[in-house]
Amino acid sequence: xxxxxxxxxxxFGQLDPLSAEFSRVGLKTLHLDVxxxxxxxxxxxxxxxxxxxxxxxxxxxWGEILNYGDLNIDCDDGLVIWTDSGPVSLxxxxxxxxxxxxxxxxxxxxxxAHHHFEELVLPWMARSLQNTRFKMWSPENLTGSxxxxxxxxxxxxxxxxxxxxxQDWIEAQGVTYWKDVEILDAVRFGLExxxxxxxxxxxxxxxxxxxxxxxxxxxxTDHMSFKVREKIYGSDVKRPLWAWVRFRFQINPQxxxxxxxxAMVVMKASExxxxxxxxxxxxxxxxxxQFDVWxxxxxxxxxxxxxxxxxxxxxxxxxxxxxxxLQIQLVHEPQEASYTSKELGPRPxxxxxxxxxxxxxxxxxxxxxxxxxxxxxSYQDLIFNQKKIFESVMVEWRxxxxxxxxxxxxxxx
Numbered sequence: 001x002x003x004x005x006x007x008x009x010x011x012f013g014q015l016d017p018l019s020a021e022f023s024r025v026g027l028k029t030l031h032l033d034v035x036x037x038x039x040x041x042x043x044x045x046x047x048x049x050x051x052x053x054x055x056x057x058x059x060x061x062w063g064e065i066l067n068y069g070d071l072n073i074d075c076d077d078g079l080v081i082w083t084d085s086g087p088v089s090l091x092x093x094x095x096x097x098x099x100x101x102x103x104x105x106x107x108x109x110x111x112x113a114h115h116h117f118e119e120l121v122l123p124w125m126a127r128s129l130q131n132t133r134f135k136m137w138s139p140e141n142l143t144g145s146x147x148x149x150x151x152x153x154x155x156x157x158x159x160x161x162x163x164x165x166x167q168d169w170i171e172a173q174g175v176t177y178w179k180d181v182e183i184l185d186a187v188r189f190g191l192e193x194x195x196x197x198x199x200x201x202x203x204x205x206x207x208x209x210x211x212x213x214x215x216x217x218x219x220x221t222d223h224m225s226f227k228v229r230e231k232i233y234g235s236d237v238k239r240p241l242w243a244w245v246r247f248r249f250q251i252n253p254q255x256x257x258x259x260x261x262x263a264m265v266v267m268k269a270s271e272x273x274x275x276x277x278x279x280x281x282x283x284x285x286x287x288x289x290q291f292d293v294w295x296x297x298x299x300x301x302x303x304x305x306x307x308x309x310x311x312x313x314x315x316x317x318x319x320x321x322x323x324x325x326l327q328i329q330l331v332h333e334p335q336e337a338s339y340t341s342k343e344l345g346p347r348p349x350x351x352x353x354x355x356x357x358x359x360x361x362x363x364x365x366x367x368x369x370x371x372x373x374x375x376x377x378s379y380q381d382l383i384f385n386q387k388k389i390f391e392s393v394m395v396e397w398r399x400x401x402x403x404x405x406x407x408x409x410x411x412x413x
Contacts, residue, residue: 003208004030004176006393007197009183010215011035012046012348013163015369016170017061018213018386023174024061027397030207031170032181032199034216037224039345040335043158048349049244049281049294050130051075051263052379054152061173062383069165071157071286073262078153080264081125082322087264090122090150102270107150111142121270125149129265129274130378132358132371134242134351137272145375155262157286178202183224186231192364194231210365210400211393217370223345238359238372240350242275243299246292247312248332253289256323260284260291268318277314290331293319299350302336349377361385362392 005027008015011034019031058066066072078091088098105111105119107126117124117137126146128135135141171177181201187208189195196208214221218237222229229237251257263283267274274296281294293315301307312330320326335344350371359372367389374381 002203002205004028004210005397006030006211006213007032007207007209008213008215009034009197010213010369011038011220012041012043013065013166014382015213015215015386016166017065018369018390019175019177020061020065020170020173021390022393025394027393028176029174030176030209031178032183032197032201033167033177033179034181034183034224036180037182038216038220039223039343040339041344041348042335043160043163044285044292045246045335046348047156047158048377049246049283049292050349050377051079051153051155051283053079053148054154058379058383062379062386065166065169066379067154067156068169069162070159073155073157075153075155075262077261078151079149080261081121082264082266083270084268085270089261091152107146107148117272118270122149125265130376132351132374132377133354133356135354145381147376147378147380153263155283183228185225186228188231190364192366194366211367211396212365213367213369213389213393215369217346217372219346220370232366238352238356240299240346241353241356242296242351243302243347244281244294244296244349244351245302245308245311245334245336245347246294247315247330247334248285248290248292249315249328250290250331251319252327254325254327256325266318266322268321277311277318280315280318296351299347302334302347303341305337308333308337361388365396367392 006022007030008019009032015031019029023029057063077089081088085102089095099106103119104121105123107122111120111123120142123142124137126149127142127144130147167177167179178201181199183197183199185198186194187196187198187206194212196206198206214232216224218229218233219239221232222237263281266280266282268278276297277295283292285292295311295315297311316328319328359368361368361373369385369389371377373385
């Protein structure tokens with residue numbers, strides 16, 4: 001009874017669509033949700049600083065569950081970038097004129113013959129801003145995976161109600177869904193295969209699996225359980241170099257702020273580096289007068305209180321330069337101001353050093369889905385990796401079914 005075709009381990013709904021797809025095609029599927037074991041993260045921190053760019057429409061369960069149960073707002077002007085020369089709407093009616101006046105190439109233009117950073121702001125932003133590896137500016141680094149920042153854009157406002165509705169939807173697809181589960185150990189078979197997980201939840205004991213999909217990073221796994229991390233990742237723990245942290249500010253409503261978009265990139269200037277308060281992602285909240293401001297800081301500085309306070313002051317100063325009449329005050333500091341590293345664990349949105357190799361998505365019957373595998377923090381990269389996992393697991397499942405059918409046929413003869 002406790003043997004499954006596939007067991008998935010994830011948090012905050014990351015592997016929900018994949019588990020639904022497995023169940024829909026007939027695999028006995030168990031989904032273990034370990035959200036509560038990864039620290040005190042508000043949903044806004046798990047949603048992250050980035051909007052969703054709909055270059056392609058997701059299909060199957062990925063499309064059905066994308067915004068299920070939550071408020072999702074389409075941004076007509078697309079991404080807005082506010083530099084010292086003023087704001088630019090990448091999909092607004094004045095976009096062609098604004099880009100031309102700044103000398104910016106569109107992200108989709110051929111940039112091979114151009115080497116001046118002033119022209120390549122958009123291609124570089126599409127390449128580097130949401131990358132899971134922190135890249136220093138270089139024309140050579142422009143090649144590779146990019147986010148389509150000039151495509152239609154939307155912003156999601158996550159809620160506990162939405163999270164619960166998605167969990168109910170997953171269970172309706174035939175998935176066995178266990179919430180608030182503690183994973184005590186992983187049972188190894190050979191050097192690279194996992195034959196089961198020892199859990200404490202609705203069932204206490206070992207649940208067996210032919211395939212295991214692991215949706216946690218090595219550092220998240222280590223935070224949850226050192227013992228489990230040793231079985232899943234061995235000693236290969238990848239530590240981030242940079243972390244996206246979130247401040248919340250109250251900004252008194254006025255004529256100018258009323259027209260601020262749902263999300264925008266605010267820069268002191270278009271020149272690099274794009275770290276600390278040099279580049280901020282400003283997102284509206286569900287409250288009219290409150291905004292979340294995301295900045296990228298060294299991961300090693302997350303719990304330095306004086307440093308966090310200095311970043312806060314820099315954010316306020318930068319925003320006031322953009323709009324002198326701004327009345328702004330802090331509502332919430334990052335979670336690191338209230339919790340220790342032991343209580344909180346790693347940031348959900350972090351960047352590794354550029355030389356950090358991407359983890360292979362498969363090791364025998366163990367499959368990985370996390371920023372250690374993805375190139376970008378984008379829904380497209382997540383879907384791409386999960387579809388690879390789906391196809392690989394299905395190949396092994398069909399082989400197993402065919403072998404069982406052949407064995408049964410032999411017995412009948």
